[in-house]
Each structure stands twice: as structure tokens, then as C-alpha cells.
Amino acid sequence: MTAYALANLNPPTVLDEEVFTYMERIQATLDPFGGRFLVHGAPEREVREGEWLGALVMIGFPSMDQARGWYDSAAYQELIPLRTRHIPGAVLLIDGVAPGYDPAATAAMLRAASGAASGGTA
Template sequence: MSAYLVFNYRINDRDAYDPYLAAVPAILEAHGAEILAADFDSEAVEGDARHVTVVLKFPSKEAARGWYDSPEYQDIIGLRLDNCDGMAVLANGAGQ
């Protein structure tokens, strides 16, 4: 059953964030994730959305959690959390 991680955030310090952006694709690939969307100029049509939106597809919620909790990702997560404001949501795919 596929699962999706959706991130929506504002970058507050681009120079400090850039090492995260460089490191995260290899970690995603190692955990079987697929990047479905990555938009740094996304448009809010409702609510208080930020300008960065990323949608990741994983084989399951367990696989998504495995990536998120992995030592490799935990080593770089601070680069995003310390330099951005926003949210992340983990959801099952439709019909699951």
C-alpha cells in the first residue's frame, strides 16, 4: 500500500538549507522513494501555504517512516528544520 509524505514550508536561510537539498536525493533513492513533485514556487489556493511543496511516494507508511527515522536522514534533518518553517504530513494512497 503506497504512502505519501507531503512537505510544505518556507525557507528562511537558503545558504544554510542548501546542503540539505544537495544531500537528500541520495538518501531518498536508497530508501525506494519517488519524488512526485518538488516546487519551490508553489501557489496557495486555500489556507496559509508556504512556497515550497514536495510530494514523496513510498511503498508503504513503514517505508516512509524507515526513511524519516534513518540515521542518514536524521544526520541532515536539522538543516531543514532549523532553516525552514512548515509542515509534513504522512498519508496512505487513495483506496487503501
């Protein structure tokens, strides 16, 4: 199942040389784990609901194990400070949904669990 690394980053007002180095070197850390950028910064975006602050980075991996392997790799760990010293934000690894995922089935499961938890009927 596909997994993703998602980052909501707060871009700096001034780009430091370390940021350029990070950007130049990150792809080499992704390659051994099958990682590829799906979204990188998204300068053109339409916020349809709520407020979006920062920039979105989304990287796809063939599996969660490969996403973890990339993040925990010595090569990427070496790069992290180049970004975090200049671009604060949150980063998470998350599994995607399986092919054929049905949100209605998830709703039914949650409805049943909610009824059972509250003592009501589903």
C-alpha cells in the same frame, strides 16, 4: 499501498549553505526506500480555494513502512537540522488510497456510522 511524505514549508527569504547541502544530499536518503519527489516547492501553482502559504513538497514511497524507514533512518535524521534551522514547517507521513478506491462507498459507510451514532436511521 503507496504512501507519501508531505511537507508544508515556509521558505526562507535568504537561502543558507545548509539548505543547499540538505537539497544536495536528500535524494541519497530516499533511494534505499524507493522514495521519489512528486512535487518539490511548486513555484507555479493555482490556489483555487482558500489561502495557501508556503511551499509544498510531496515524496512518494512504495509503502508506509518504507516512508517511516526513510524518515527514521540515521541518514535522514542527520539532515533534518540542516532544513529545520532555516525552513520551518510541518511534515507528515500518510497512506494513499488503495487502487479502485470509491469515495461513494466511503460516504455510505460514514453516513451509516453517523446514523448509528446519532440514533437515527441510515
